[in-house]
Amino acid sequence: MSPSPERQLPRRDRPQLQPRLAARIQQQVPSPDTTDEAAATAEPPPPWAHVWRDTGARIQVVWIDATxxxxxxxxxxxxxxxxxxxxxxxxxxxxxxxxxxxxxxxxxxxxxxxxxxxxxxxxxxxxxxxxxxxxxxxxxxxxxxxxxxxxxxxxxxxxxxxxxxxxxxxxxxxxxxxxxxxxxxxxxxxxxxxxxxxxxxxxxxxxxxxxxxxxxxxxxxxxxxxxxxxxxxxx
Structure with missing residues (x-):
């Protein structure tokens, strides 16, 4: 009895998709109305930031202009x-x-x-x-x-x-x-x-x-x- 063919990983879990997905995420630029021009940019990203990149989630920062x-x-x-x-x-x-x-x-x-x-x-x-x-x-x-x-x-x-x-x-x-x-x-x-x-x-x-x-x-x-x-x- 011949062994069953190896099951392929779902498309979302295939390793070759990760670089392409990461590149697409990096190309996303926040729109001007959601960007804080006065925010500091020199700080390094938090240690958990890679989780959002790896899962393909897009982080949207909404700045409230009224307290x-x-x-x-x-x-x-x-x-x-x-x-x-x-x-x-x-x-x-x-x-x-x-x-x-x-x-x-x-x-x-x-x-x-x-x-x-x-x-x-x-x-x-x-x-x-x-x-x-x-x-x-x-x-x-x-x-x-x-x-x-x-x-x-x-x-x-x-x-x-x-x-x-x-x-x-x-x-x-x-x-x-x-x-x-x-x-x-x-x-x-x-x-x-x-x-x-x-x-x-x-x-x-x-x-x-x-x-x-x-x-x-x-x-x-x-x-x-x-x-x-x-x-x-x-x-």
Whole structure:
């Protein structure tokens, strides 16, 4: 019985392909928009660099031209939104505006300034909503370069989001969600979907600036916060 013919290696494992593959990889030149002109080139390659060459993988270095601090704090759009934010907070509290610092507004470092304890939930709501809308605006600009972005549009989204949250919590304080929801009550396990009227007042009605509860047989909510009231939206 004659021996079976020797099995050939797959094409990717044949030694004679390696030099040709390596030469093709070496000829690949990064495009100008992914090359850092200021990067140092004198350093030797890392000891594991040959692994990428041997496997034929192509290394693509993408340089991000915007840091989080720039996107969320120092670019003109973000700076204008935060100016509106701090002015709005000053109007709510009747005190000096908080400093427009990265430590406070992004990292919530309250060592140099902090809101009153009863206003911390509102502070976190407004601050985190502003961060989210700034990041969303940045992502829209990346994927839709022709779509115009303005500080006024971002601030309007912050205002709209916060008003929705305000109305949602007012509903929790006036309606029993378990009785009006169109889902099984078992789906609402966990946090009690109710909010005490006094807790709502503490969250949103400080000095009756954003909103107030009008005295009546059944208290009604009157929202004052708008695009023009407190602080007009930035241009």
């Amino acid at each position: 989080l601090t720039h996107v969320l704090m120092t670019c003109p759009l973000a700076a204008a939104v935060w100016d509106w934010f701090t002015a709005t907070w000053a109007a709510i509290t009747g005190e000096h505006a908080p400093p427009r610092s990265t430590d406070l507004l992004l990292a919530d470092d309250q060592r140099s300034w902090r809101p009153a304890s009863q206003l911390r939930p509102l502070w976190h709501r407004l601050r985190l909503t502003t961060i989210y809308q700034l990041w969303a605006a940045y992502q829209r600009a990346r994927h839709q370069p022709d779509a115009g972005q303005s500080a006024g549009a971002v601030a309007a989204r912050v205002l709209s989001s916060c008003r929705k949250a305000l109305l949602g919590e007012w509903r929790l304080s006036t309606v029993t969600i378990r009785q009006t929801a169109v889902v099984l009550s078992d789906w609402l396990r966990g946090r009690d979907p109710k909010l005490a009227r006094g807790e709502f007042r503490d969250r949103w009605c400080h000095r009756d600036i954003l909103c107030e509860l009008v005295a009546a047989p059944n208290a009604q909510l009157l929202i004052h916060w708008s695009a023009q009231h407190l602080v007009p939206l930035p241009a």
